[in-house]
Amino acid sequence: MNYLKMDLWQVREALKTGKITSVELTKLCFKRIKETSNLNTLISTCEEFALASAKAVDEARASGQKLGALAGIPIVIKDNINLTGTKTTCASKFLANFVSPYTATCAQKLVDAGAVIIGKANMDEFAMGSSNENSAFGVVRNPVNTDYVPGGSSGGSASSVASGQCFGALGTDTGGSIREPASFCGIVGLKPTYGRVSRYGVVAFASSLDQVGNLTRSVRDSAIMLGVIAGKDEHDMTSSSNAIPDYEKAITGSVKGLKIGIAKQFFNDKLNSEVRSSLDKAIQTYVDNGATKVEVDLPSLDTALAVYYILSSAEAASNLARFDGVKYGVQSKKFKDLVDLYFKSRTEGFGKEVKRRIMLGNYVLSSGYYDAFYRKAKRVQKVIRQEFEKAFEKCDIIVCPTTANPAFKIGEKSNDHLAMYLTDIFTVPINIAGLPALSMPCGKNSEGLPIGMQLIAPHWKETTLFNAGDFLEKALKEGK
């Protein structure tokens, strides 16, 4: 029995029925991490903590105690999520030695559900990137083909789940940072509705767009994990007190009557032909099983990426102003006075892409440009939101590719930042509108690289994503 190939829900059953213990499972994961160390998925591991957690779950289970939804299951979290006593580096030189003095709410919820946190995943520095090449701890490799990027910024999380090092991972998604790597690595990635999961304890990139979500090997696993991490948190005023549905129960096995929205803007002539044909097949599968197809229009979609880079960079410039080299992080040794200490520490600590975003953010916020860029972008954001609202009057779900192309080679786009930004063209509109979206595998190209499909639902309708996603996942397996 190869436990490391199992889905989270399958290993949950194996643990329940006593086929394997959590300690055994956790040891298998650490063995796998060592065997696949070339992928560079993790910045740090916490073996002692993990084995102690696993042992505690095994003992609780043996004594008949009631256990949480993730009891004994090894999980990885992205390295911008604080966990007391672990290093939280955000893959930045600036925070190379930062030790978390507290635990993020999403991580605490995992721990409370009995999850065994085994390590902190590599990422693009401060979650800025689409290839995981912007990490101070080295590039992460795609386990499907190690010459290719795993996507970013949650590239370590995606590569770890796809290579069987763990059964699920937390990531963060500001413009596609969960869905794009999930798509490139052939797994499932969920970006929940803005406000569904607390951001407390997650290092901020662009606070009005950031959302914590999960990466898993199946849609059902994604539903299970969201049920654990969702909910109101007194420490995050943007977290919602909306009721948390039983996400796993939302999976019904039927898509009869489901209205699928297709927007031509997602299927433009730049779309890779193999991606297009995989998507066409997936949509046809839905139609063959009782769903209907409706055309929807998102006329301003092509401006979402520009809106995204203006808003996210503006917020990043403000959020990253706190990195002054005084309270935590790197302090330069070569300063003349206090102001010079700020300059030198920031110049030495931040990587190139982070500096580029800070500069861009300060540009769009500075007098003379604020109205033309920042305020205009806020207005266009609202137009895009309204267009999605209108589209959802006609359909239950919108289906589109996660990315226009499958994964690219390491180094292929690292010198062209605009080409890199364009990778996220189909994922950023969802953050701009605050919607939930799920990326799932829907085929492979001729080179064997995974193709990702994105399902988008109205606010708070993650249930629709899980039902439709699970249906297609099974249909593809069974060749329906």
Next chain:
Amino acid sequence: MPKIDINEAKKLAKLSRLEFNEAELANFVKEFDKTLEYMDTIQKVNTSNIDLHEKTINAKTQLRKDEVKNSFAQKDIIANAPQSEDGAFAVPITVEEGE
């Protein structure tokens, strides 16, 4: 079309508390022009009917009770400081004696 020159780039760097050498700045200006050209595509969207002061999702103001509670221990927070003294963050002298 918005453009940026080297002096503006220098000013931005100062605002950002970042240092760049001349070659980096020149390269930055070149890249930045390309980025701005792309960002400028938002101008084509008609937003004359948009009221930014209208309510958006999650816009309900949520207040917490004003209660005295334990927060972080001083020693835990100071533990990450590059330099500290007597439980406080240490910075270089900013006001000289006799000033």
